[in-house]
Amino acid sequence: MSDLLAREGKQLLLGNEAIVRGLFEAGVDFASTYPGTPSSEIGNLLEKLASDAGMYFEFSTNEKVAMEVSAAAASSGLRSFVFMKHVGLNVAADPMMTLAYSGVTGGMLILTADDPSAHSSQNEQDNRYYSQLGLLPMVEPSTPAEAKEMVKAAYAISEETTLPVLFRTTTRVNHARGVVDLGELGTPKGKGHFERDVVRFVNIPAHARVNRKRLLELMKKAAALSEESPLNHVEGEGDVGIITSGVSYTYVKEFVKGASILKLGFTNPLPERKIAEFIKSKKYVIVVEELEPFLEDQVLRICAQSSISVPVYGKRSGHLPYAWEFSPRTLEGISELADVQRFRESMPATQVKLPGRPPTLCAGCPHRGMYAATKKAVGSRDVIYCSDIGCYTLGVASPFQTADFIICMGGGAGAAGGFAAATDQTPIAFIGDSTFFHAGVPALVNALFNDHKIIMVILDNRTTAMTGHQPNPGTGREFGGIQTEPIDIEKLVRGIGVKYVEEVDPYDVKAATKAMKGALEHDGVAVIISKCPCPLELKKRRMLEAKRCEVDQSKCIQCYTCLKMIACPALIKKGESVETDPTQCIGCGMCANVCPKDAIEVRR
Amino acid sequence: MKYTIQIVGVGGQGVLLASMVLGNAAMNRGYKVAMSEVHGMAQRGGSVLSTVRFGDDVISPLEADGCADLIMGFEPTETVRNLPLGNRDTLVLMNLDPVYPSMVAAGFEKYPEIDDLIKSVTDVNPNMVTLDATKLAIEAGKAVAANAVMIGAVAAMKDFPLMKEDLLEALKAQVPEKFLELNVKAFELGYAAVKN
Numbered sequence: 146m147s148d149l150l151a152r153e154g155k156q157l158l159l160g161n162e163a164i165v166r167g168l169f170e171a172g173v174d175f176a177s178t179y180p181g182t183p184s185s186e187i188g189n190l191l192e193k194l195a196s197d198a199g200m201y202f203e204f205s206t207n208e209k210v211a212m213e214v215s216a217a218a219a220s221s222g223l224r225s226f227v228f229m230k231h232v233g234l235n236v237a238a239d240p241m242m243t244l245a246y247s248g249v250t251g252g253m254l255i256l257t258a259d260d261p262s263a264h265s266s267q268n269e270q271d272n273r274y275y276s277q278l279g280l281l282p283m284v285e286p287s288t289p290a291e292a293k294e295m296v297k298a299a300y301a302i303s304e305e306t307t308l309p310v311l312f313r314t315t316t317r318v319n320h321a322r323g324v325v326d327l328g329e330l331g332t333p334k335g336k337g338h339f340e341r342d343v344v345r346f347v348n349i350p351a352h353a354r355v356n357r358k359r360l361l362e363l364m365k366k367a368a369a370l371s372e373e374s375p376l377n378h379v380e381g382e383g384d385v386g387i388i389t390s391g392v393s394y395t396y397v398k399e400f401v402k403g404a405s406i407l408k409l410g411f412t413n414p415l416p417e418r419k420i421a422e423f424i425k426s427k428k429y430v431i432v433v434e435e436l437e438p439f440l441e442d443q444v445l446r447i448c449a450q451s452s453i454s455v456p457v458y459g460k461r462s463g464h465l466p467y468a469w470e471f472s473p474r475t476l477e478g479i480s481e482l483a484d485v486q487r488f489r490e491s492m493p494a495t496q497v498k499l500p501g502r503p504p505t506l507c508a509g510c511p512h513r514g515m516y517a518a519t520k521k522a523v524g525s526r527d528v529i530y531c532s533d534i535g536c537y538t539l540g541v542a543s544p545f546q547t548a549d550f551i552i553c554m555g556g557g558a559g560a561a562g563g564f565a566a567a568t569d570q571t572p573i574a575f576i577g578d579s580t581f582f583h584a585g586v587p588a589l590v591n592a593l594f595n596d597h598k599i600i601m602v603i604l605d606n607r608t609t610a611m612t613g614h615q616p617n618p619g620t621g622r623e624f625g626g627i628q629t630e631p632i633d634i635e636k637l638v639r640g641i642g643v644k645y646v647e648e649v650d651p652y653d654v655k656a657a658t659k660a661m662k663g664a665l666e667h668d669g670v671a672v673i674i675s676k677c678p679c680p681l682e683l684k685k686r687r688m689l690e691a692k693r694c695e696v697d698q699s700k701c702i703q704c705y706t707c708l709k710m711i712a713c714p715a716l717i718k719k720g721e722s723v724e725t726d727p728t729q730c731i732g733c734g735m736c737a738n739v740c741p742k743d744a745i746e747v748r749r
Numbered sequence: 750m751k752y753t754i755q756i757v758g759v760g761g762q763g764v765l766l767a768s769m770v771l772g773n774a775a776m777n778r779g780y781k782v783a784m785s786e787v788h789g790m791a792q793r794g795g796s797v798l799s800t801v802r803f804g805d806d807v808i809s810p811l812e813a814d815g816c817a818d819l820i821m822g823f824e825p826t827e828t829v830r831n832l833p834l835g836n837r838d839t840l841v842l843m844n845l846d847p848v849y850p851s852m853v854a855a856g857f858e859k860y861p862e863i864d865d866l867i868k869s870v871t872d873v874n875p876n877m878v879t880l881d882a883t884k885l886a887i888e889a890g891k892a893v894a895a896n897a898v899m900i901g902a903v904a905a906m907k908d909f910p911l912m913k914e915d916l917l918e919a920l921k922a923q924v925p926e927k928f929l930e931l932n933v934k935a936f937e938l939g940y941a942a943v944k945n
Contacts, residue, residue, distance in 0.1 A: 157772050157782060182788060264787070288783070288808065321810035322768075322784035324776050395783070395809040474813040491815035491833040495869040499826050500858040502759065502850040504795035543857075708855045714794065717849070718856030726854070728892070 149190065150197055151327055158325040160318045161186040163289035164256070167296030169198045172331025173226050174251075175218035176202045177211040179583065180612035181230030182265040183319040184258035188228075189613050196625040199333040204615050204622070207554070207583040212237035212255070216244050219253035219309065220346065221337030224300055228256035228312075231272045232553060236584070242279050244309055246356035247346050248363065251337065252300040253309040255281070260316050261435045261470035267534070267553065269469070271436035276311045276413035280360050282367040283311040283413035284376060287394040289323040295410065298376060302411070306367045308360075311413070315435065317392040317470065368414035376410030377419055385483050386427035388420070388440060393433045393471055400473045402484040404431075415443055421451045431479050432459035435471050458482055505539060508715035509731035511677035512537045512604055514651030516545040517710040517739065519573065519602065521654075522661035528571045529564050531557035533585075535577035536611045536679075537604050544712050547575065555584025562588065562597035571665065573600045578634065579609035579617035586637070592670045593642055600664045600671045604651075605634055606679040614682045638672045645671035652677060654710070654738045680731050692732025692749050694725045700744035707736035707745065750780075751804035752910050753812040754903075757831040758823025759848045760797050763896030766923060767821070768799040770900050774911050774919035775803035785810035794851065796827055803910075821903055823882070823896070824848050825866045832870065840876045840906050842943075843867075844899060846883035878906065878943055885938040894928075894935035901939025913940060 147156050149166050158166065165187055168176065176195065178188045188204060195202035201218075205211035208229045215227035229237060234257045241255065257275070260266040276283035284299045286292035292314065303310040344352045371377060380398075383405045389397050390409040397406060407423045409415070424430050424444070432441040441459040448457060458464050464478045465471075476485045506512055532538055532548035533555065541548035550560055558581075561572035576585045581603050592599045609615040616622050621631040638646050645667040647660035657675065664671035683689040694715075703721055707713075715730035716723060725736075725745075737745035754771060758764045765786060775782050780803040787797050800812055817835040822828025822843040835841065845863055852858040870877045880902055886894040900920055904913040917936055924932045 155776070157769070157776050157784075159786070186788070288810075317785060317810050320786050320788050322772060322782070322786060323810070324782050392810065396811070399807065399809045400813075472811045472813060473809055473816075488813040489815040489836040489838075492835055492837060492839070492873045494833055495829050497829065497861050497865050497869045498859075499830050500850045500853045500860055502794070502796045502827070504760075505851050507794065543852075705856075712851065712855055714851040714854055717854045 149194060150330070152330065153327050155324055155326045157322055158289050159186060160289040160292050160314065160321050162190065163293040163325045164296060165190045165194070166325065166327065167293040168200070168226055170293070170328045170331050171224060171297045171300050172333045173200055174223040174333040174335065174337070175215060175225040176200060176227070177205045177215045178228045179205055179208045179211050179233055180609055180615045181233045181258070182612055183260055183316040184228050184230050184256060185612040188615055192615070192624050199335070202625060204617065206618060208233035208237040209240060212240045212244070215253060216240060216249070218337065219249035219251045220247065221251065221339040223251040223334060223337040225251065225253050226256065229258070230266065231257050231259040231270055232266060232268065234272055234275060236554065238275065241275070241309070243348050245279050245281055246348050246353060246360055248307040249303065249309055250307065250340070252303040254296065254299050254303065254312045255309055256312040256314065258314050258316070258319050262316070264316055267551065269436060271439060273313055273412065273439045274437070280364050281309055281311045281413065282306060282411070283313055284410055285313045285391045285412050286318055286410065287391055288318065289321055290325045291410070292318060293325055295376070302367070302370060305370060306363050308363055308367065315392055315470070321392070364414060368417070371411045371414050372416045372418055374411040374416070377416045378408055379423060380406045380408060384426070384428040386423055386430040387433055387483065388423070388430060388444060389433040390440060391435065393435055396471060396473050396476055397433050400476055400486040404483050409440065412440065415440070417447050420444060420447050421453060424448060424453050424455050427455055429456040429458060429482065431464070431482055432457060433465065433479070434459070437467065503542060505542065505714065506536065507681055508713050508729040509680045509733040509735070510536070511606055511651040511675065511679070512540060513711050513713060514654045514735045515602060515604060515657055515675040516540050516547045517735070518651065518654050518657035519547060519661050520545065521658045521710070522665060526571060526665065528573050529568070531561040531564065531572055531574040533557040533576045533580050535580055537575055537577055540575065544709055554580055555588055558585045558588035558601060559591065561599040561601070562592045562595060565592070565597035565599050566595070571600070573602065575602045575604055578603060578605040578607065578619045581634065582618045582632070589638070589643070589670070589672070590641055598669060600673070602673045602675055603634055605674050605676045608679050608682045610679045610682065614679070614685065634674055638674070643670050643672050645669065646674070648674040648676055650677055651675045652733050652735050652738065654735055680733070689731060692747055693727055693730045694732055694734060694737055694745050694747055696723050696725060697744050697746060698722055700742050702742055702744070704741065706739055706741055710739045711735050750910060751807055752802070752818050753816060754801040754819045754821055755812070755817040755831065755834045756799040756801065756821045756823070757827045758797050759827060760794055762797070762823045762848065763893070764797045764799050764823060767896045767900055768801050770916060770919045770923050771801045771903070771911070772803070773922065774915040777919065778911060778915055780804055781807045783807045783810045796830065798831065819903070819906060819909070821899060823899060825863060826861065829866050829869050832873065835874070837874050838876070839874065841870055841874055841878070842899070842902055842906060843870065843877060843879045844882040844895065845879050846881055846895070878902070880939065880942045882939065885942060886935050889935035889938055890931045894931050897932040897935035898939035901936035902943045905940045905943035
């Protein structure tokens with residue numbers, strides 16, 4: 146197992162582990178996040194290790210707050226680190242855009258973990274553009290080993306420019322694994338001190354106008370650093386030039402021969418002179434990057450401004466795709482331009498019909514019970530299922546199909562109000578406990594404020610499950626020597642004035658159905674809190690009671706209600722009969738609860 | 750030398766542990782290692798793919814499809830689904846014990862006949878080795894040790910560039926003390942199943 150606080154040695158580290166080690170080597174004082182894949186492991190590691198490393202760490206309520214707390218630390222002379230997935234940066238963009246105007250007095254990195262191919266995301270936006278939009282220096286590592294080193298280099302850039310630096314990774318860096326040499330551990334400062342500077346830190350219009358000009362000057366300084374930075378360097382010789390960054394560099398490096406590579410690690414501002422010099426001596430240049438033509442368009446602009454007439458190939462020329470992450474085989478797109486390795490022909494896909502294996506709600510997942518209850522209560526009513534970001538998104542699949550509209554964290558709850566006002570349909574918004582605190586509260590307040598008749602179902606499984614079981618305000622915090630009380634969702638909801646509030650145990654599907662029927666009849670905002678801890682989390686903490694369900698075949702009439710309503714992976718159809726799988730069943734009793742013949746028994 | 754293993758299976762089968770063992774064994778031999786893992790949403794009972802690459806000059810965490818040296822299949826349908834990762838010279842190791850997807854378990858979809866799955870490999874590839882990893886793991890003491898069986902089996906594959914001892918040492922370093930004996934036994938059973 147990896148030991149990220151080891152004094153020395155080399156280890157096979159996940160990109161996210163290497164980044165954590167980089168923080169420890171850089172002596173970072175302060176870190177914050179809202180969990181999101183592909184950045185989640187960083188938070189889980191810091192939850193365990195930060196206090197041993199002398200660092201303060203918190204899971205914040207959402208990315209915006211995470212950005213603000215880290216901004217405060219970096220404005221008090223400390224080194225801070227805020228990290229999130231790419232769409233999280235949309236939430237945090239508001240403070241970030243003005244933070245650059247103020248700058249920081251310590252060092253600050255903002256890690257954005259982008260997800261080309263949307264492996265676990267709702268889109269594949271290219272966050273490199275935020276560096277231009279917000280006027281922030283940016284770095285992009287290519288491998289885990291480089292990510293660790295680049296953390297230190299990026300703090301140096303941040304401190305020299307007094308600006309926060311965007312640290313942009315992608316899934317194939319965060320979730321790549323490679324050999325990393327451990328360096329010396331740094332020493333955090335501990336507490337900082339905020340020095341008042343009203344013009345700089347109070348961006349009223351008069352000050353903002355001054356700071357805007359100051360920021361433009363600082364970006365010139367950043368541009369000079371980028372020109373000199375060893376993070377931007379040329380490898381190899383040849384009259385074919387390739388300009389690349391991030392994980393794409395590893396594909397070019399390993400699978401293209403005979404080209405000269407300009408590897409860019411410091412990618413905003415770009416080293417324009419270095420790029421112009423590189424291109425001048427080339428027959429033509431190919432830009433290899435995932436997603437949008439961020440580098441390519443700037444290279445074309447640099448060529449135009451420098452009157453360089455060397456052809457530039459890439460996405461604009463149709464050689465490389467915009468959509469989805471690259472793989473080595475993507476380079477076949479440039480095989481007429483460069484010496485790309487010949488790849489072997491794949492074995493053909495089989496003709497045998499294979500069953501699909503999409504990700505699914507776990508055996509005994511309490512969301513199954515609440516979904517089954519909702520479907521039953523709704524019947525033939527015209528409802529719109531507004532869902533959200535979390536495990537419960539998986540309700541989109543059969544047999545539940547309880548997701549008609551999903552856009553972003555808290556988006557289902559907000560949209561539900563809109564559907565209530567814009568249609569005669571009944572919106573039902575599903576939202577997880579962590580997501581409720583993240584962005585659901587303002588949406589619920591909005592529904593009350595504007596008299597939107599929505600039903601909000603808070604799927605409170607007592608953890609932030611999908612990203613790997615992080616604590617949230619509803620669970621309280623118990624790490625790093627800090628203990629806080631859980632915030633009671635029911636009290637909060639009642640406190641803002643919701644009249645219909647029912648807390649149910651979703652394993653009792655009948656009771657949950659009754660609560661949903663009541664909510665459908667209620668004239669006004671209704672909230673159901675479906676409260677039951679995630680069994681996967683209980684398993685991890687060794688708190689799961691040993692129970693299992695058994696089908697009494699003499700009572701079972703093979704109506705398959707259990708299969709149709711709960712569809713639990715632990716229910717297995719063998720021939721005509723239904724059995725439970727002892728390796729998967731956790732004895733939650735949801736199937737027993739819906740059985741019309743009481744043919745399923747929960748045994749301890 | 751350059752070698753790519755594509756490990757395919759189902760979330761919860763120990764694919765990530767197997768990839769850690771193989772990667773660490775390669776690192777300890779002094780090779781460069783580049784790997785890529787599936788985390789997050791894809792793990793909830795879904796198909797899992799882990800790429801392990803090592804050699805003298807390896808940096809890309811992904812391999813082109815068609816170019817795997819070895820496909821290590823923890824589950825029959827997943828092995829067959831991922832055949833395009835290799836070519837006709839690729840070695841294919843396939844565990845024959847199925848893990849039923851939830852729609853199959855619930856009776857809404859059918860799981861193919863194992864013989865048809867075997868045939869769909871042998872039709873396009875002459876190098877397949879099959880074993881009953883779960884049964885061997887139960888013989889060793891516990892079904893969960895199936896991944897140790899698979900690692901032992903890999904050690905016995907034709908021309909596999911890492912030594913059996915290297916893999917066993919790396920396995921021992923990855924598993925908890927109290928499961929050491931179980932895992933070693935499972936590893937040896939997997940090794941013997943392929944060697945003989």
